[in-house]
Amino acid sequence: MRFDGPFRRRTFLRGLGTTIALPWLESRASATELAGQSIPRMGMFYFGTGMNMRQFYPEGFGRQAKLSRILEPLEKHRDQFTVLSGTYLEHGGGHDGAYPFATGIARGEKQIASPDQLAAAVHGSQTRFPSLQLSVKRGTGFGSQALATISWNQQGVPLAAENDPKTIFNRLFKADSADDQLAKADDFRQRRSVLDAVLEDARDIQPKISRDDRRQLDQYLHAIREVEIGLSREIDWSDRPKPQPKLDHLGDYENAVSPEGNGKFLYDDYAKLMYDLIALAFQTDSTRVVTYVVRTELAGGVYPEFGVSKGYHELTHHGNDPSNLEQLAKVDTIYMKHWSYFLDRLASIREGQGTLLDQTMLGFSSGMGIGHSKAILPTVLSGGRGLGINHQTHLQLSENTPLSTLWQTMADRMGVDTDGPGNQETFQDSPGIINELIT
Known part of the structure; x- marks a missing residue:
């Protein structure tokens, strides 16, 4: 494996389906870090x-x-x-x-x-x-x-x-063990399904409620979106x-x-x-x-x-x-x-x-x-x-x-x-x- 130029702080070796983070090394630090x-x-x-x-x-x-x-x-x-x-x-x-x-x-x-x-x-x-x-x-x-x-x-x-x-x-x-990873993947699917169902119900009732209720619902949907973002993060990081x-x-x-x-x-x-x-x-x-x-x-x-x-x-x-x-x-x-x-x-x-x-x-x-x-x-x-x-x-x-x-x-x-x-x-x-x- 050949590397050109300075390494970044978070350099990774990839091979055989694994990713291993290298420690910080002065000789491989970027010019920005050395500055x-x-x-x-x-x-x-x-x-x-x-x-x-x-x-x-x-x-x-x-x-x-x-x-x-x-x-x-x-x-x-x-x-x-x-x-x-x-x-x-x-x-x-x-x-x-x-x-x-x-x-x-x-x-x-x-x-x-x-x-x-x-x-x-x-x-x-x-x-x-x-x-x-x-x-x-x-x-x-x-x-x-x-x-x-x-x-x-x-x-x-x-x-x-x-x-x-x-x-x-x-x-x-x-x-995570193999069993943990399977359980986590199942948990991700279930939570995604629940979030999708909640958002679908919210969209259905939104035109039928009062302005005050709509404001309350907007706050609730904002919280749901936060949960969505958090779930997406977990999924993104789950295989790292x-x-x-x-x-x-x-x-x-x-x-x-x-x-x-x-x-x-x-x-x-x-x-x-x-x-x-x-x-x-x-x-x-x-x-x-x-x-x-x-x-x-x-x-x-x-x-x-x-x-x-x-x-x-x-x-x-x-x-x-x-x-x-x-x-x-x-x-x-x-x-x-x-x-x-x-x-x-x-x-x-x-x-x-x-x-x-x-x-x-x-x-x-x-x-x-x-x-x-x-x-x-x-x-x-x-x-x-x-x-x-x-x-x-x-x-x-x-x-x-x-x-x-x-x-x-x-x-x-x-x-x-x-x-x-x-x-x-x-x-x-x-x-x-x-x-x-x-x-």
Whole structure:
């Protein structure tokens, strides 16, 4: 087999009825890649019930700011993150903050497409999964305060999240058996048949209904078309082999225990499995967009190995008790140790002239600050230097700067037209991207 000219990033060997993706090789990289341009990725992360903001923000501003106790585990990544002081969520506070977190829309009101889905619309056609929704809790949790997802589609419908590392790993990387392929083909046929029948019935009744009913039907048909597109994607990708990543020194996905599963559950193992999965999904270009609810509101948030006496929610009602505040800071520091592990993984994966971390933007925050407030949020942007992010360790924004400015900045770096007609001419309640973060 003869190849002329530089190889593209996703080069394939074809033969004997199989297709095998080659890894990234510098000697076979295109001139564009060697010039530093690469695939952008983004992740949005939700830490429910806030953090101990009295021990979160660094001391001072700029690149030399002294990191706080909670953020100290990130010291070795100082040039790869920026803490944003002054972020605000107008409809946040209390325990409904997960609803407006990614959209700015309050609970109980019609939602809009979240930034991850805007980015998925741009990049999703090039990956097996347009986006991944992950959470410590399976499903959506819609209607409750413990919302399990921060991802909303174009119709404002919440997208269900998965919390089982084994299930996620198999979706991403496990090859289908012959029986699985036959079952999948049968499933495709059945779903196509159902969709065709629904659309035929809709066309029959459309001339016979009122204007209001027709508007309702149009919304329904739009949702059906989304399902059609998703089914077509599945069919297109069904005969393409899944990537087989190296799992050296990574956890055991075959025997992983989910938070809702049986057996001994250790959060430290779970956190690393989930962060490794995100890194692998990005590395293999299985997706370029991820959302992850690391901690939901109200329930959970602490685990026996943390060695604290109360649940996370109870600790946030600290009453200025030094013991409660101390334990709250201890738990937050544990979460930041896991975040540091995540940054380590991304920084260890070489891509182009830099690392996967350089090509990936990761934004985390919460629906509340300390005292269940809607301001003084624990907001951090990590990674993305190769995408034009100019990190400063600690950046002071204007008081009550909408959290949406962070999402708009990330979406802009992903190539999303955040001021287009599909986005109501403005991006949520954002006054614009954070220019100080852009090189």
